[in-house]
Amino acid sequence: MPKKKKVKKLKLLKKQKIKNKKIVTKVTDKKSTVAGNEEKPEIKKIKKQPNEKRIYNLKDFVVYPKHGVGKIVAVEKAKIGEIEINFYKIFIEKEKLTLTVPTNQQSKLRPISSINQINKCISILKSKPKIKRTMWSRRAQEYDQKINSGKIYELSEVVKDLNKNTDIIADQSYSERQLFEKAYERLKSEFEAVLKISPEDVKKKMDKALGRVQVSEVME
Numbered sequence: 001m002p003k004k005k006k007v008k009k010l011k012l013l014k015k016q017k018i019k020n021k022k023i024v025t026k027v028t029d030k031k032s033t034v035a036g037n038e039e040k041p042e043i044k045k046i047k048k049q050p051n052e053k054r055i056y057n058l059k060d061f062v063v064y065p066k067h068g069v070g071k072i073v074a075v076e077k078a079k080i081g082e083i084e085i086n087f088y089k090i091f092i093e094k095e096k097l098t099l100t101v102p103t104n105q106q107s108k109l110r111p112i113s114s115i116n117q118i119n120k121c122i123s124i125l126k127s128k129p130k131i132k133r134t135m136w137s138r139r140a141q142e143y144d145q146k147i148n149s150g151k152i153y154e155l156s157e158v159v160k161d162l163n164k165n166t167d168i169i170a171d172q173s174y175s176e177r178q179l180f181e182k183a184y185e186r187l188k189s190e191f192e193a194v195l196k197i198s199p200e201d202v203k204k205k206m207d208k209a210l211g212r213v214q215v216s217e218v219m220e
Helices: 003-051 115-126 136-147 152-162 174-195 199-210 215-219
Strands: 061-064 068-080 083-092 097-102
Touching (some): 061 083, 115 174, 152 174, 152 199
Antiparallel strands (some): 061 068, 068 083, 083 097
């Protein structure tokens, strides 16, 4: 082979090697930037992990915000078209109502409170009620929203604020009495499920915290 051709071939090989190096560096750079970008979503996933849906079991007590405490009486499957759906059947004792809640709609449920949360509720019941000067219609709407929020501390606040320290019906308007009884019964049912004592004992515990006087005592 002539010398000129050999020199040209060597030059071409060198150029090719340089190009290959550039391609390799670009690819590695892309990989590193992709890897760098992927780190952030991974961190976010880890943060969201604890908030993922919880699995409830048969006979577990749960709270459905708009209806209160219920017990899971069945975990069943149903086929709608080509989709298979798992769902809980929840019996609400106070309302004699059975709810069907798909297992992928966990956000509609919450587990019943802990003993510490119940103790905090008793402290709320013992505290002084908040006196608001706003119109009753507006306050009634706020109380109703708190009752249906499913948050036990808000429920305790409603019971505390609407408590009149007595069982005499004349001391409350009809709408006040209705809201108080609704909140009181919701709270009482959760106390029963957590403390595992009789409804009578739960009532005594709550009434003592509220400083409520029985009608018989007032008459005396």
